[in-house]
Amino acid sequence: MANTSTPDSSRRSERSRRAIFDAALALVGEVGYDKLTIEGIASRAGVGKQTIYRWWPSKAAVLLDAFTATVDDYDTKGLPDTGDLAADLKFVLRATADEFNDPAFQAPYRALAAAGANDEELSRTFVARLSEPGTRLYVDRLRAAQETGEVGADIDVRIAAEMLLSPFSQRWLMRTGELTYDFVDTLVDQVLRGLRPRG
Amino acid sequence: MANTSTPDSSRRSERSRRAIFDAALALVGEVGYDKLTIEGIASRAGVGKQTIYRWWPSKAAVLLDAFTATVDDYDTKGLPDTGDLAADLKFVLRATADEFNDPAFQAPYRALAAAGANDEELSRTFVARLSEPGTRLYVDRLRAAQETGEVGADIDVRIAAEMLLSPFSQRWLMRTGELTYDFVDTLVDQVLRGLRPRG
Amino acid sequence: MANTSTPDSSRRSERSRRAIFDAALALVGEVGYDKLTIEGIASRAGVGKQTIYRWWPSKAAVLLDAFTATVDDYDTKGLPDTGDLAADLKFVLRATADEFNDPAFQAPYRALAAAGANDEELSRTFVARLSEPGTRLYVDRLRAAQETGEVGADIDVRIAAEMLLSPFSQRWLMRTGELTYDFVDTLVDQVLRGLRPRG
Amino acid sequence: MANTSTPDSSRRSERSRRAIFDAALALVGEVGYDKLTIEGIASRAGVGKQTIYRWWPSKAAVLLDAFTATVDDYDTKGLPDTGDLAADLKFVLRATADEFNDPAFQAPYRALAAAGANDEELSRTFVARLSEPGTRLYVDRLRAAQETGEVGADIDVRIAAEMLLSPFSQRWLMRTGELTYDFVDTLVDQVLRGLRPRG
DNA sequence: ACCTAACCGAGACGGTACGTCGCGTCTTATA
DNA sequence: TATAAGACGCGACGTACCGTCTCGGTTAGGT
Numbered sequence: 001m002a003n004t005s006t007p008d009s010s011r012r013s014e015r016s017r018r019a020i021f022d023a024a025l026a027l028v029g030e031v032g033y034d035k036l037t038i039e040g041i042a043s044r045a046g047v048g049k050q051t052i053y054r055w056w057p058s059k060a061a062v063l064l065d066a067f068t069a070t071v072d073d074y075d076t077k078g079l080p081d082t083g084d085l086a087a088d089l090k091f092v093l094r095a096t097a098d099e100f101n102d103p104a105f106q107a108p109y110r111a112l113a114a115a116g117a118n119d120e121e122l123s124r125t126f127v128a129r130l131s132e133p134g135t136r137l138y139v140d141r142l143r144a145a146q147e148t149g150e151v152g153a154d155i156d157v158r159i160a161a162e163m164l165l166s167p168f169s170q171r172w173l174m175r176t177g178e179l180t181y182d183f184v185d186t187l188v189d190q191v192l193r194g195l196r197p198r199g
Numbered sequence: 200m201a202n203t204s205t206p207d208s209s210r211r212s213e214r215s216r217r218a219i220f221d222a223a224l225a226l227v228g229e230v231g232y233d234k235l236t237i238e239g240i241a242s243r244a245g246v247g248k249q250t251i252y253r254w255w256p257s258k259a260a261v262l263l264d265a266f267t268a269t270v271d272d273y274d275t276k277g278l279p280d281t282g283d284l285a286a287d288l289k290f291v292l293r294a295t296a297d298e299f300n301d302p303a304f305q306a307p308y309r310a311l312a313a314a315g316a317n318d319e320e321l322s323r324t325f326v327a328r329l330s331e332p333g334t335r336l337y338v339d340r341l342r343a344a345q346e347t348g349e350v351g352a353d354i355d356v357r358i359a360a361e362m363l364l365s366p367f368s369q370r371w372l373m374r375t376g377e378l379t380y381d382f383v384d385t386l387v388d389q390v391l392r393g394l395r396p397r398g
Numbered sequence: 399m400a401n402t403s404t405p406d407s408s409r410r411s412e413r414s415r416r417a418i419f420d421a422a423l424a425l426v427g428e429v430g431y432d433k434l435t436i437e438g439i440a441s442r443a444g445v446g447k448q449t450i451y452r453w454w455p456s457k458a459a460v461l462l463d464a465f466t467a468t469v470d471d472y473d474t475k476g477l478p479d480t481g482d483l484a485a486d487l488k489f490v491l492r493a494t495a496d497e498f499n500d501p502a503f504q505a506p507y508r509a510l511a512a513a514g515a516n517d518e519e520l521s522r523t524f525v526a527r528l529s530e531p532g533t534r535l536y537v538d539r540l541r542a543a544q545e546t547g548e549v550g551a552d553i554d555v556r557i558a559a560e561m562l563l564s565p566f567s568q569r570w571l572m573r574t575g576e577l578t579y580d581f582v583d584t585l586v587d588q589v590l591r592g593l594r595p596r597g
Numbered sequence: 598m599a600n601t602s603t604p605d606s607s608r609r610s611e612r613s614r615r616a617i618f619d620a621a622l623a624l625v626g627e628v629g630y631d632k633l634t635i636e637g638i639a640s641r642a643g644v645g646k647q648t649i650y651r652w653w654p655s656k657a658a659v660l661l662d663a664f665t666a667t668v669d670d671y672d673t674k675g676l677p678d679t680g681d682l683a684a685d686l687k688f689v690l691r692a693t694a695d696e697f698n699d700p701a702f703q704a705p706y707r708a709l710a711a712a713g714a715n716d717e718e719l720s721r722t723f724v725a726r727l728s729e730p731g732t733r734l735y736v737d738r739l740r741a742a743q744e745t746g747e748v749g750a751d752i753d754v755r756i757a758a759e760m761l762l763s764p765f766s767q768r769w770l771m772r773t774g775e776l777t778y779d780f781v782d783t784l785v786d787q788v789l790r791g792l793r794p795r796g
Numbered sequence: 797a798c799c800t801a802a803c804c805g806a807g808a809c810g811g812t813a814c815g816t817c818g819c820g821t822c823t824t825a826t827a
Numbered sequence: 828t829a830t831a832a833g834a835c836g837c838g839a840c841g842t843a844c845c846g847t848c849t850c851g852g853t854t855a856g857g858t
Contacts (some may be wrong), residue, residue: 011824011834033317037813048836053815114316116373117309118232123374131373156385159366163390166365167358174315174330175322186355191362194393210802210855238844247805252846409808409850431715435839446810451841512714514771515707516630521772529771554783557764561788564763565756572713572728573720584753589760592791608829634818645831650820 007054019045020052021066025108028063033111036063060115060122067108068129079141085150088141089188093168097179100172113173131169135161142195152197163191206253218244219251220265224307227262232310235262259314259321266307267328278340284349287340288387292367296378299371312372330368334360341394351396362390405452417443418450419464423506426461431509434461458513458520465506466527477539483548486539487586491566495577498570511571529567533559540593550595561589604651616642617649618663622705625660630708633660657712657719664705665726676738682747685738686785690765694776697769710770728766732758739792749794760788 023044028036038059042049056062080088099105112130116123138161145151151160167187171177222243227235237258241248255261279287298304311329315322337360344350350359366386370376421442426434436457440447454460478486497503510528514521540555549555565585569575620641625633635656639646653659677685696702709727713720739754748754764784768774 008833011832013835016835038815039813042836046836048834048838049815050817050837051835054834110316113373114313117313117316120374127373127375131375156389159382159385159389162366162369163362163386166367166369167361168365170361170365170369174312174326175319176326176330183358186358187362190355190358190393192393193397194389194391207802212804212854215804236844237846241805245805247803247807248846249806249848250804253803406807409806411809414809436841437839440810444810446808446812447841448811448843449809452808508714511771512711515711515714518772525771525773529773554787557780557783557787560764560767561760561784564767565759566763568759568763568767572710572724573717574724574728581756584756585760588753588756588791590791592787592789605828610830613830635820636818639831643831645829645833646820647822647832648830651829 012055013051016045016047016051017055019047020062021069023047024059024062024066025070025104028107028111029104032107033063033114036111038062058122060112060119063108063115064112064122064126064129067112071130079137081141081144083148085141085145086188086192089138089164089192090185093164093184093188094181096168097181097184100179110173135165138164145195149197151195154198155195160191160195164188211254212250215244215246215250216254218246219261220268222246223258223261223265224269224303227310228303228306231306232262232313235310237261257321259311259318262307262314263311263321263324263328266311270329278336280340280343282347284340284344285387285391288337288363288391289384292363292383292387293380295367296380296383299378309372334364337363344394348396350394353397354394359390359394363387410453411449414443414445414449415453417445418460419467421445422457422460422464423468423502426505426509427502430505431461431512434509436460456520458510458517461506461513462510462520462523462527465510469528477535479539479542481546483539483543484586484590487536487562487590488583491562491582491586492579494566495579495582498577508571533563536562543593547595549593552596553593558589558593562586609652610648613642613644613648614652616644617659618666620644621656621659621663622667622701625708626701626704629704630660630711633708635659655719657709657716660705660712661709661719661722661726664709668727676734678738678741680745682738682742683785683789686735686761686789687782690761690781690785691778693765694778694781697776707770732762735761742792746794748792751795752792757788757792761785 020041023041024036027040027044031040036059038049038052041047041059041062042052052062056065079092082088100109109130112122112126116126139157142151142155142157142160146153146155146157151157164187168179168184171183172179177183219240222240223235226239226243230239235258237248237251240246240258240261241251251261255264278291281287299308308329311321311325315325338356341350341354341356341359345352345354345356350356363386367378367383370382371378376382418439421439422434425438425442429438434457436447436450439445439457439460440450450460454463477490480486498507507528510520510524514524536559537555540549540553540558543549544551544553544555549558562585566577566582569581570577575581617638620638621633624637624641628637633656635646635649638644638656638659639649649659653662676689679685697706706727709719709723713723735758736754739748739752739757742748743750743752743754748757761784765776765781768780769776774780
């Protein structure tokens, strides 16, 4: 009965896709995620609701794609490696703090993190597309430091990266503290202190 | 015209309050937070909608109270202090891992964490009632260790606690990894390694 | 799961009911039956859609009630009986012709007749409430004439009534001719000519 | 900009036209007129929607053509004239009753009659193509009887035909009674009784 | 021991948004 | 250029809940 067939993506309207992304990001900033509606996005984008439902299963999915499309341009090649691990980490984390403190960034990111908590499927995508790639950069940088002997060979670098990043994201997500440069510096120092090879 | 006066809590029906908590917790487990509705709670609890609206401003607030009422019984006095910091932390964190792996606990806790991400007011209450008290126990235990010299005097114990707890909660909330005993043990070891007083 | 229970009609809002009738009749006249929508009625009546769906199953049912409520005031006691059957019939049919030529009457009546053609359930109600009572008046008047000997005893008065009324309604419904006084008079004469007792 | 030009009917696909008729008639029988959709017809006929929109302005027009194409084969030359008017009329009306009682005939015919009630344009075509030709046969037969003296010269044969046919169609359309042979016979007798020349 | 104000269960109400269906227009590729 | 296919903007569908609002019926204290 029902038409369950997948739509033909080669005939998709690029103009509509873009308009939907713009509308979704603008609206989530203006009214917040809870009051973000598919109808609102469609209307702001000058698009039929069906055009959204045809390509995305939920407002979270729309927002995820919209956000990803924006962020993907950032596309870093890797963390800086000046030879000074602490300095490199502080530099990057300070930049990330600035980014997380940017209001335009906050609304969609928070919304996606929150939606992911209640939707396993979504959280997989969210992590794979947005958080994992960033984390991997830290893991790689730490592994490089391991090879130069700056970090102990017996260290679990994945967990080390989490010790660095999770306090950061957690503070931000739960609003348990400000993301200041001071905080970032102390965090880096305190984590690195434990990573040095044992005498 | 409208009656804006606060209700008289001395005449409140305890029976209804309990029924609402039970219904809310049961439903959030069965249908998830997004499909949890005030009408659903009222109907399941055999209660008028107004009785809910009279006492709580939102479904998140109901759930927060319901969850708190359940968890408050746990009420620990403090972390164990056997003199062996690593052992004490591993013991408590392993127990917490078990708790977080309990399905009955997951749905409401995830829901509240997520709701908090988008609702500043709620997140303040959530943190103050549910996460801060727990965190403080760790801070206190670390401070005690600082006094025995097990932990360096120059350590920021708040951040140290976050290095311990955030990777833990982050993994769970974002589903980026399992909360195994192995993970807990490695995490504790790796964090503590950096806390020791400098030679 | 679903709430299939019937609503409590004792708590029904009379104000809304009236507003819905007014809106339905006004709109069917303005935009026609096909473009008459539940949303349009609700909006014009200043009423939630659910308030309509709670009490009626379809726009046809709303219109039928609305129309009935208007027409019920007509409530005739019976056809005139001056002793002159032809004169009585012409008098009433001329009045009916005037009524059917009234634009305010046309739109809803046509719409209901048409909707009934495709919906057996609806047509039963339509006939029982709107057409049968009128027909019965003619049947009764003819039977009275039968008793005075003006109409033959062997005549099927039901069919005689149909010979009078069906050409009339058919012309109007299908627009196959005007409902003029001339037509009415000729029709009455020609029908009565066959009803007289056989010499 | 828009192409408003009329399509070139010489290049029209006869195969598609037939498939559309078949689909329309089949569907109106299966799901009824209200749930009959252009999309449904196109899909069932294996035809693009545009092919329908190119040649017909509405689903009613499609159905009218489809029905006409089916019925046109019947094409009678005239009513029988055995010299016995009553017998001739009963014979034809009984056959018509059988036809109207055929389920395959009912759905489209009812649908068209109903659609016509709300759409003046359509009803003109409906009457001209489907009902008027039939009526005229009766008018002609009655006029012939007038010439043989079987029917009074002062009779309005058009109205006489309506006295015969309208009760018949009305009963069927509004479902106010069965179309039995008994009914047909009584109707014919009672109508003819009034048509005889006055002594 | 009654009054009466408040809470209570129930659910109708005006709304907003949902996710779906079908409209009529359009674009694309095929024959 | 007609066609099969189907994406598009749009409008309405019928449903689910929202938060507010009566409506009786309990259920306490305060007199």
